[in-house]
Amino acid sequence: MSEPLLSVENLKTQFFTEDGTVRAVDGISFDVHEGEIVGLVGESGAGKSVATSSLLRLVESPGEIVGGEITFKGRTLFGLEEDASGELRPRDDMLSEEEMRREIRGREIAIIFQDPMESLNPVFTVGGQLREFIELNRDLSEKEAKREAIDMLREVGIPAPETRYDEYPHQFSGGMRQRVLIAMALACQPDLIIADEPTTALDVTVEGQILEMVKELQTKYDTSFIWVTHDMSVVAEICDRVNVMYLGEIIEHATVDDLFYDTKHPYTRALLDSMPRPDETVHELNPIEGVMPEAIDPPAGCRFHSRCPDAREVCREVHPEPRDLADEGEPTHRAACVKYDAFDVGYDESRPIEGDAAGGFGAGLTRTGGEE
Amino acid sequence: MSLLRYTLWRLAQAIPVLIGIVTITFFLANQIPGDPVEIMLGPTPAQEQVEAIRARYGLDRPIHVRYLTYLSGVATGDLGLSIYYDRPVLEMILLRLPVTLLLMLSAFAFAIVTAIPLGVLSAKRRNEPADHVSRIVSLIGVSTPSFWIGLVLIIVFAFHLGWFPARGLILPWADPADVRGAATRLEVIRQSAHHLFLPMISLGTLQMAQITRIERSSMVDSLQGEYVTLARAYGVPESTIVRKHAFQVAQLPVITIIGLGLSTALGGAVLTETVFEIQGMGRLIITAINNQDYELIMGTTLVFGFVYVIGVIITDVTYSYLDPRVTYGDD
Ligand SMILES: Nc1ncnc2c1ncn2[C@@H]1O[C@H](COP(=O)(O)OP(=O)(O)OP(=O)(O)O)[C@@H](O)[C@H]1O
Ligand code: SF4
């Protein structure tokens, strides 16, 4: 396969709070190739947003990227090395803050945020905001940037873009604002767009329309996407490959087909089972039992063991790193779960965890089915 | 509705408010115990003299007639005669109002020009030394009475250091012939600024402190806005973000505080004029009250009410100009 557009190696981002160190992103690795839509899925608090803002080095104090390497088109967006005294310091080839701002943000990698209502500035016109970012990232004159902005508004399905250009964000509906944000990202012509749950705040119909539109435009402009979501049906709709995140780690990585039809990790399984399906009523939904533990003090061993239906004693002790479980010649399919032979840590001989945790997910199945 | 029509509409709305002010001041002023004619003529005046004076100032007619006469007078710009000065009230006001307006305007100019950069700096360097200094300064500013600041300024800068005059005010548009030691207009302006400096700071400090506090907290909020993160994510330079993206949103509460400040500054101006012996509206109103000069009390109060109402309208109109989300009513 060709060189990836973006590759992330063992990325770690932490927040140094009064209560302790929050290990929001704890050693994730993934890559994005040209023209691909790569999904990043996981429950709320899994670390998806922190991971994506780390890519642009937008994490703010008390947060900090503490380790790992981010390479984009051969340039080092982040990378550390040890100096003579063993202290970590930024590598010489790591881009400076100024280079990140001028050459990467917006120009090479653009981002679409979660909340379309808050992302636009209330006191500037929609067109003015679009134009400013286009001017800045494509070195166009004001007039050319305006033309570009209007074209792009039309492209994302905003009717009468010439008049809408001069209107303010509060005159747009949520769905329309999200289209504006998408137009913003596309108009800067970056190679990679990070979409952080851009449709979560919208109703299902609008979400469907926007996903449809993004797919079309993605083909047209051949832009790569990282698509962040907690919704497996969105993943099925739009992604080529998927990374599943749990408590700061990527615990499974596969193509969409493999993820759905050859699910490896019990957490992914649980996510898929909790997906609403047309042939089921609300009562038959299978939400994942329990809540995700705090990222401040993550459980030892496999981080999912407190909620995993397959958990055994060994899961409490061994911390599994993702391994490729695909057969020879098949596309990569990595998962971090010791129940697979590839890990060979004695899962089969280990005893199931007693008490609550063992009941975990299985108990949830019957309980949610029966009640209410 | 367009901004112009909105402004006109707000001005029209002010008319009933002003009529209300006239009515209330009229009846309140007439409730003050004592008799202005007595003050004027001494304790045992001749009966004919008293009646002549009463007739001259219209005090012999029943109160409701006087009220209606006064109201129609106000509508045509006639505010009656001042008993104490024996001149038309309007003439006295036109003489004194520019002095007070000059004082207030310079105080607000000083407050705004210092407070906004200070507040922005404070927000940008939140919890750093610069922020702590600015917060302590503004805390002292809001909790110190303006007349006290005035007295301290006089003692230090006028008496001890002799850098500035302690009293009086020279108007920049005064005739050079009337100003001692000034041959040219430029000289007059220089002397005027020299006189204005201490009263300006004395009156402006409270406003400066208040505006700094609001500017800081408002900027802190808007710098944390999602739209600021978006601008950063698109490579907008930090200086542009502070100057434009965060700043413009943050000015809305600041404008409200400046508008409210206009009314507190009117009260402050009365005290400042007293401390610095400036012949402005403040001293005029005090003279009027001390001498039970009905017409003058009503006239000056009316002007204060008027300035206040105009301040509110300017605030509202500026606000709706800056915030596109404000709608101008239904029709
Ligand atoms: N500024 C911060 N200070 C402290 N902790 C933070 C901060 N921002 C994020 N975190 C922590 O980092 C972890 C990951 O948060 P993140 O926002 O990335 O989750 P997410 O997967 O995007 O969730 P969601 O689906 O709700 O957007 C959480 O435990 C959160 O509490
Ligand atoms: S390692 Fe153990 S606890 Fe973790 S997912 Fe696999 S079976 Fe469950």
Ligand SMILES: [Mg+2]
């Ligand atoms: Mg998020």
